[in-house]
Amino acid sequence: MAASSTDPTQQLNDYIRTMHDQGILDDNFDQLLALRREQNPRFINELISMFTNDAEAYIAEITNALSLTEVDFSTIISKLHQLKGSTSGIGGHRMYQACCELRVAADDGDKDRCDELFLRVKEEFNTLKQCLDSISQMRSNIISNGTRSRRRRPL
Amino acid sequence: MAPTLPSSDQASDQDNWDNGRLARKRQLLIEIVLRNRLTALVVDGDTTCRVLEQLLLRSYGVQTQGVDNGRDAVALIASGVKFDLIIIDMILPVLNGLEATRQIRDMGVHCKMLGVTICSGESERQVFLAAGVDVFIEKPLDPEHLVPILRELDGQ
Numbered sequence: 001m002a003a004s005s006t007d008p009t010q011q012l013n014d015y016i017r018t019m020h021d022q023g024i025l026d027d028n029f030d031q032l033l034a035l036r037r038e039q040n041p042r043f044i045n046e047l048i049s050m051f052t053n054d055a056e057a058y059i060a061e062i063t064n065a066l067s068l069t070e071v072d073f074s075t076i077i078s079k080l081h082q083l084k085g086s087t088s089g090i091g092g093h094r095m096y097q098a099c100c101e102l103r104v105a106a107d108d109g110d111k112d113r114c115d116e117l118f119l120r121v122k123e124e125f126n127t128l129k130q131c132l133d134s135i136s137q138m139r140s141n142i143i144s145n146g147t148r149s150r151r152r153r154p155l
Numbered sequence: 156m157a158p159t160l161p162s163s164d165q166a167s168d169q170d171n172w173d174n175g176r177l178a179r180k181r182q183l184l185i186e187i188v189l190r191n192r193l194t195a196l197v198v199d200g201d202t203t204c205r206v207l208e209q210l211l212l213r214s215y216g217v218q219t220q221g222v223d224n225g226r227d228a229v230a231l232i233a234s235g236v237k238f239d240l241i242i243i244d245m246i247l248p249v250l251n252g253l254e255a256t257r258q259i260r261d262m263g264v265h266c267k268m269l270g271v272t273i274c275s276g277e278s279e280r281q282v283f284l285a286a287g288v289d290v291f292i293e294k295p296l297d298p299e300h301l302v303p304i305l306r307e308l309d310g311q
Contacts, residue, residue, distance in 0.1 A: 028295050028297075031295070031297060031298075032207070035207075035210055035211065035214060043210075047203065047206065047207070050202055050203050050206065051203045054201065054202055054203055078246055081245075081246040081272075081273055082200055082201040082204075082246070084273045084294075085199070085201045085203075085204045085244070085272075085273050085294050085295075086201045086202075086203035086204055088273065088294050088295050089203050089204050089207045089294065089295040090203060
């Protein structure tokens with residue numbers, strides 16, 4: 001029997017599929033979902049929270065480095081490396097691509113291009129954050145509903 | 156009528172969306188059973204990456220320890236703690252991954268070292284291999300790369 005569109009788990013699955021279609025998430029997010037069977041039910045939510053907190057800190061540090069009279073490209077590259085790593089791990093495809101472009105500009109020491117591309121990184125982060133927050137919320141609702149989540153295992 | 160609960164060991168029909176991508180990922184996660192208790196050190200300055208790599212290793216039964224900078228990694232190895240596998244990022248706080256790798260190798264440590272990093276070009280790959288890692292893997296660490304290495308370490 002086909003799942004109802006009001007079924008929370010089906011809604012979550014559909015939402016994740018849409019995020020894939022839009023390029024916001026990629027296969028690496030699937031890998032997290034595959035891992036979660038081995039962990040506690042809130043593992044994905046905790047990881048999302050960890051990622052967004054760290055990403056915000058990296059973005060703040062890059063913002064500061066770009067605002068200096070003598071732009072600190074070394075710090076930008078270093079923080080971008082960590083941001084790219086965590087973004088790829090969480091499966092944030094579009095944000096990862098934006099970080100790659102910014103890395104090129106930072107390697108070139110091009111402040112104007114860095115400013116422009118960093119705006120895009122922040123936009124993609126906001127998009128990804130909203131996406132991940134929605135996933136977290138949907139999963140929290142499913143987990144807290146308990147009985148319904150045992151009938152159809154959530155992603 | 157509510158659908159029946161899928162077996163915890165199998166992907167449900169609901170899970171097998173988009174050409175079974177998720178199901179294939181899960182299959183790789185249960186693909187091997189290690190005969191020996193392997194140990195691994197994960198060296199990564201980013202918390203999310205470090206946690207993910209440790210979780211992936213633990214899903215195969217590998218006992219892991221994590222540090223967030225190269226200096227602590229070198230100090231841990233120098234203290235005599237032994238690992239079957241070291242996973243290390245190239246850019247690290249305090250002491251970078253290249254130098255940490257060199258120092259670990261200079262101590263006579265011959266265990267398998269994986270350089271798992273964000274790659275920006277072939278030159279970076281060559282530099283990391285020259286520093287002493289055995290394998291260069293572009294982040295994120297995935298089962299497709301990890302499973303054959305674990306099998307080798309386990310003597311399978």
